[in-house]
Each structure stands twice: as C-alpha cells, then as structure tokens.
Amino acid sequence: MNMPRFWREKQGRYNLVGNRCTNCGTYYFPKRDICPKCHRKSIGKMEEVRFKGTGKVVSWTIVHDAHPDYKDMRPYIMAIIELEEGPRLTGQIVDCSLDEIHTGMRVRDTFRKLSEDGKDGVIFYGYKFRPVKE
Amino acid sequence: MKAGIVSYGAYVPKYRIRPEEIGRVWGEDGATRGKGLGIMSKSIPSPDEDVITIAVEAARSALLRAGIDPQDIGAIYTGSESHPYAVKPTSSVVAEAILAAPDMTAADYEFACKAGTAALQNVLGLVNTGWIKYGMAIGADTSQGAPGDPLEYSASAGGAAFIAGTERIIAKINGMYSYTTDTPDFWRREGQAYPSHGGRFTGEPAYFKHVLTAARRMMELEGTEAKDYDYVVLHQPNGKFPRRAAAKLGFTDEQLAPGLLTPRIGNTYSGAVPLGLSAVLDIAKPGDRILVTSFGSGAGSDAFDISVTDEMERFNRSAGPLVEDMINVPEEYYVDYATYVKFRGKIRRKGD
Numbered sequence: 091m092n093m094p095r096f097w098r099e100k101q102g103r104y105n106l107v108g109n110r111c112t113n114c115g116t117y118y119f120p121k122r123d124i125c126p127k128c129h130r131k132s133i134g135k136m137e138e139v140r141f142k143g144t145g146k147v148v149s150w151t152i153v154h155d156a157h158p159d160y161k162d163m164r165p166y167i168m169a170i171i172e173l174e175e176g177p178r179l180t181g182q183i184v185d186c187s188l189d190e191i192h193t194g195m196r197v198r199d200t201f202r203k204l205s206e207d208g209k210d211g212v213i214f215y216g217y218k219f220r221p222v223k224e
Numbered sequence: 225m226k227a228g229i230v231s232y233g234a235y236v237p238k239y240r241i242r243p244e245e246i247g248r249v250w251g252e253d254g255a256t257r258g259k260g261l262g263i264m265s266k267s268i269p270s271p272d273e274d275v276i277t278i279a280v281e282a283a284r285s286a287l288l289r290a291g292i293d294p295q296d297i298g299a300i301y302t303g304s305e306s307h308p309y310a311v312k313p314t315s316s317v318v319a320e321a322i323l324a325a326p327d328m329t330a331a332d333y334e335f336a337c338k339a340g341t342a343a344l345q346n347v348l349g350l351v352n353t354g355w356i357k358y359g360m361a362i363g364a365d366t367s368q369g370a371p372g373d374p375l376e377y378s379a380s381a382g383g384a385a386f387i388a389g390t391e392r393i394i395a396k397i398n399g400m401y402s403y404t405t406d407t408p409d410f411w412r413r414e415g416q417a418y419p420s421h422g423g424r425f426t427g428e429p430a431y432f433k434h435v436l437t438a439a440r441r442m443m444e445l446e447g448t449e450a451k452d453y454d455y456v457v458l459h460q461p462n463g464k465f466p467r468r469a470a471a472k473l474g475f476t477d478e479q480l481a482p483g484l485l486t487p488r489i490g491n492t493y494s495g496a497v498p499l500g501l502s503a504v505l506d507i508a509k510p511g512d513r514i515l516v517t518s519f520g521s522g523a524g525s526d527a528f529d530i531s532v533t534d535e536m537e538r539f540n541r542s543a544g545p546l547v548e549d550m551i552n553v554p555e556e557y558y559v560d561y562a563t564y565v566k567f568r569g570k571i572r573r574k575g576d
Contacts, residue, residue, distance in 0.1 A: 105323055162566055162567065201284070202270075202277050203273065203274060209576065
C-alpha cells in the first residue's frame with residue numbers, strides 16, 4: 091500500500107469517516123467530493139459523517155486463494171456490508187467461524203491490522219468487521 | 225485526590241491454547257506444567273491483532289461507556305512491552321483511531337508488566353493538576369515466550385484502558401504508592417525477539433518483595449487491613465504467585481478470585497492488572513473498596529487504593545463488552561501449537 095495515500099485516507103479506514111449530501115440526505119463511504127445524484131446542487135453541501143460501525147452482511151464469500159497479506163488467516167471471510175446509514179462496503183469478517191457466516195448477519199467494525207510494508211515497514215491499520223450478538 | 229477513574233474498557237483476543245498442547249510438542253507433561261502454574265489456557269492474538277489494535281478496542285469501549293467527547297482527552301499513554309514499533313508510538317495511532325488527536329499529548333510507556341499502571345498514575349497526575357480535562361491510560365501486551373521456554377505456557381495477550389477525570393468518577397483513588405528497585409529478574413535486550421528471565425529468581429526477591437511491600441505500605445498509609453477491602457487485584461504472572469501473595473497479605477480467595485484472570489487467559493503482562501481491575505469494576509457496587517498492586521520486572525510495584533462511588537449506578541457498563549464475556553470462547557477457538565506459532569509469527573519464512 092502506498093504510504094502517503096494511506097495516510098491521507100486514514101480517517102476513513104480508522105474511523106469509518108465518510109460523508110452525507112445535505113441536499114438529498116444520501117450517505118457515502120468512502121467520501122465523495124460531490125453527490126452523484128445532486129451534482130452541482132451538492133457543491134459545498136457535503137457534510138463529514140462518522141458512521142456508527144454497525145451493519146449487516148448482504149453478501150459474503152470464503153477466500154481460499156488468499157492475498158499474500160492474508161495468507162495466515164486463510165480460509166477467511168470477505169463480505170459486502172451494508173452500514174446502518176446505508177452505504178455498502180467490502181470488509182473481512184473476523185472472529186467468525188465459516189459455519190456461522192450468513193446473509194443478514196449483524197456485524198460491527200473492529201480495528202485490525204490490514205497489512206504491513208514488510209518487516210521493517212509501516213503497519214497499516216483499519217476496519218474489519220466481527221459478528222455482534224443478536 | 226480530585227482525579228479518579230471515570231470509565232474503563234477491556235479487550236481480550238478470542239483465540240486460546242492449552243498447556244497440554246504446548247507440552248505435547250516439547251515433550252513435557254503440559255497438563256502438570258499448567259497445573260503447577262495455575263494456568264488452564266491462554267489467549268492468543270489473531271495474525272491481524274497487536275498491541276495497537278488491542279489498545280484501540282479497549283479505548284473505544286471506555287469512550288462509549290463514558291459518553292464523553294474524545295476531543296476532551298488531553299493525554300493518552302500506553303504501557304506495553306510489545307509495542308509494534310520500536311520507534312513510532314502506539315499512543316498516536318490510538319489517538320487518531322478514537323478521534324482524540326491532535327490537541328493533546330501522547331507517549332508510550334515501558335516498565336515490563338507495570339507500564340499500564342505507570343500510565344494510569346501519570347494521567348491521574350495530569351488531571352489532578354488541572355492541566356488536562358481527561359486522560360487515557362492503557363496497559364496492553366501481546367507478550368512473547370521463546371519456543372520451548374516455560375514462558376510459552378503463560379505469555380498471552382490482552383489489555384484495558386482507563387479514563388481519568390474529575391467529574392462523574394466511578395472509582396475514586398484514595399491513595400497511590402510505588403516501590404521501585406533495580407532487580408534483574410526478567411529482561412529483554414534491544415533487538416532481541418524473546419525475553420530472558422532469572423528462573424526462580426523471579427519469585428522471592430522480585431515479585432513477592434515488591435508486591436508485598438507496595439501492598440502493605442499502601443494499607444499502612446490508608447490505615448486499612450485486608451478485611452477492609454471487597455476485592456484485591458494483584459499482578460498475575462501465573463495463577464500461583466497472586467494466590468500466595470494474597471494469602472500472605474491476609475486476603476481470602478473470595479477477595480482475589482474476581483480479578484484473577486491468568487488461570488483462564490494467561491499472563492497478559494501490562495494488560496494483567498488493568499484487565500483484572502476491569503473484571504472487578506464489571507461487577508463492583510457503590511461502596512466497594514479495591515486494593516490494586518501491579519508488578520513490573522526490573523523491578524517495581526504500583527499500588528492503588530480505590531473506592532467505587534455511587535456514580536457506578538448510572539455508569540453505562542453495557543456500552544462495552546464485559547471481561548467475563550470475552551474470556552469465555554467456544555471450543556473452536558482453541559488452536560493447536562502449529563496454528564499458535566503461525567499466528568505469533570514464530571515461523572521463519574523466506575525473506576525473514
């Protein structure tokens with residue numbers, strides 16, 4: 091991962107900071123400069139929002155052919171999560187058995203290591219998701 | 225003291241290993257070793273967990289329970305002996321990850337297993353002088369034991385965070401006392417992956433001398449005896465030492481048990497006393513009095529005399545996970561030794 095880019099985007103990855111168009115009320119993650127629905131009407135009307143971090147799994151898959159950074163955790167679960175406020179995003183589901191994962195599962199964000207730039211490089215942190223008791 | 229604890233949060237990773245499994249690999253009777261140490265299982269961080277992630281989870285839980293604005297936190301200190309970076313603070317990542325940065329101070333502490341309580345003393349001090357409104361102290365570790373070393377049976381992972389403030393205090397600090405000497409019982413030289421220890425030397429001249437002296441002196445200063453406390457939380461490198469120390473101080477098993485977690489999750493080092501105190505605060509009622517004494521090799525002990533206030537009735541404990549709920553995990557989270565060494569990065573790989 092590119093360090094300056096990660097650093098610029100860290101509030102999104104650390105704290106699920108996105109934004110909301112105050113013209114139409116739609117929430118976005120990651121942040122957008124303008125609302126794709128309202129176009130120029132949204133200029134200057136995009137408001138920063140920290141998402142609550144709770145949501146549900148809308149689709150998931152079990153990854154066996156892992157990205158090198160995730161090899162130690164394979165097989166692992168990747169899912170599309172719909173946050174309570176509306177936006178959908180992709181994230182790993184941790185502390186969840188492969189039998190347990192299901193569509194509609196309630197999850198919340200958790201702070202984990204995403205990758206590292208080698209043994210002597212920077213460590214990148216950010217959101218993943220874990221099941222919440224229903 | 226004006227300053228007290230206004231909130232706390234804890235975190236224990238979900239994976240576990242049993243001493244039987246460690247002994248199986250090293251040709252030892254793991255069950256007997258575990259019994260001798262008073263440890264039935266220990267926690268293991270997942271490959272994507274480290275002191276920073278543990279500290280952030282504990283800090284977020286403390287913030288949610290307190291319901292305070294993170295921008296009001298003026299200092300974050302994290303004590304650990306397994307900070308992910310040798311140079312680059314854990315505390316600055318925590319600060320960003322709880323939206324407390326940038327108008328604040330932060331630093332990392334090291335004093336073997338007592339760095340977390342040293343951090344707590346410091347935030348209490350800063351709050352007490354009025355220099356900051358709230359301060360956060362964290363003790364967390366993902367402690368290391370060399371393959372085949374007796375430490376492998378105990379070295380585990382976890383942590384807890386405390387927020388100090390002057391309003392809506394749930395745990396009042398009646399007094400603090402520290403006892404420090406130069407005692408080489410346990411150490412890790414710069415650049416070494418695993419710590420070294422003085423074997424039996426870690427007992428009498430180190431753990432017992434410091435813990436017993438600090439706890440006794442704390443009680444002398446407060447004019448109290450063991451029976452005046454509802455709970456006692458002592459550093460717990462294994463399940464055996466704190467039991468013996470508590471008995472010598474005149475405490476009963478009932479006073480010690482709620483804050484004694486090592487038998488089920490191992491020694492979480494800088495996280496041990498903070499987690500033990502969190503487990504006690506999870507069940508404590510207004511009026512309860514707690515004696516806390518940490519121990520850090522090298523060596524020193526920090527003692528705290530704490531009273532739970534009426535504010536505890538209004539405190540939103542359920543906004544964060546209880547320690548007991550994090551300790552109990554399903555059987556599928558108990559892993560074998562091979563998985564353990566993979567998770568802990570003990571396998572030498574290409575390019576290492």
